Amino acid sequence: MLDVRDIPLKEFVDSRHKALDDDLAALRHSNEEEGVPLILAETEEILGILLSLTSPKRILEIGTAHGYSSLYFARKLPEAHITTIDRNPAMIEIAECEFASRKEGERIDFRIGDAMQILNGLIEELEDADESQKYDFVFIDAAKSHYKEFFEAAEKICTRGALIVCDNILLKGWIVEAEGKAAHRHRTSIKYMKKFLDYIRSRDDLETAILTGGDGLAIIRFKEQ
Numbered sequence: 559m560l561d562v563r564d565i566p567l568k569e570f571v572d573s574r575h576k577a578l579d580d581d582l583a584a585l586r587h588s589n590e591e592e593g594v595p596l597i598l599a600e601t602e603e604i605l606g607i608l609l610s611l612t613s614p615k616r617i618l619e620i621g622t623a624h625g626y627s628s629l630y631f632a633r634k635l636p637e638a639h640i641t642t643i644d645r646n647p648a649m650i651e652i653a654e655c656e657f658a659s660r661k662e663g664e665r666i667d668f669r670i671g672d673a674m675q676i677l678n679g680l681i682e683e684l685e686d687a688d689e690s691q692k693y694d695f696v697f698i699d700a701a702k703s704h705y706k707e708f709f710e711a712a713e714k715i716c717t718r719g720a721l722i723v724c725d726n727i728l729l730k731g732w733i734v735e736a737e738g739k740a741a742h743r744h745r746t747s748i749k750y751m752k753k754f755l756d757y758i759r760s761r762d763d764l765e766t767a768i769l770t771g772g773d774g775l776a777i778i779r780f781k782e783q
């Protein structure tokens with residue numbers, strides 16, 4: 559089975575990754591040692607450039623895990639406010655500790671629960687909000703079969719200039735594996751991820767880049783009217 563993380567080129571790139579600081583380097587190392595899901599180093603570097611270019615003020619993240627990427631966003635952008643969502647009790651407990659033990663945690667609004675429920679709550683909260691209260695950067699990194707629903711909810715609460723980045727669109731390579739046990743095991747994610755990629759391509763109001771970097775990223779913005 560193709561696994562994007564096994565390709566030597568990816569390892570070569572990852573081995574030259576430069577962490578933002580020692581604390582994040584240690585956090586990445588411990589997450590990797592414990593097998594906690596987190597953004598790949600290459601993904602972090604692509605996100606880093608996008609954040610530097612766009613300087614978002616309000617970031618929405620769907621999928622917190624132990625909080626690595628939330629802390630990365632908060633440290634990369636010292637003025638930004640981050641809302642991050644997770645529902646897994648094991649992840650939540652650790653992420654809360656990681657946020658509480660760092661000053662950046664004060665800028666992280668951790669919403670606990672199922673992403674769609676939280677997103678629907680945010681849609682209500684922001685119903686009469688002006689552009690300055692909406693999200694100008696969205697990072698989707700949770701249940702891989704639900705990206706379309708996450709995207710459609712997120713677009714209701716983000717600015718017209720927002721960038722929406724979706725991680726893991728290659729599903730570790732399974733997206734191109736038509737047969738075999740892995741393909742069968744991941745058939746639901748494969749089916750819905752393909753539908754999602756077709757969906758974003760089908761929308762004339764979106765400009766989309768689909769990249770193979772990391773585990774595959776879709777970078778989406780709304781075209782100017």
Ligand SMILES: C[S@@+](CC[C@H](N)C(=O)[O-])C[C@H]1O[C@@H](n2cnc3c(N)ncnc32)[C@H](O)[C@@H]1O
Pocket residue numbers: 595596597620621622623624625626627628643644645646649671672673674699700701
């Ligand atoms: C890949 S991890 C996130 C990694 C994190 N962004 C990082 O790089 O440090 C995905 C997380 O999404 C959460 N998740 C998956 N489906 C979810 C859902 N429907 N609602 C809320 N959280 C969800 C999982 O519990 C898991 O912690």
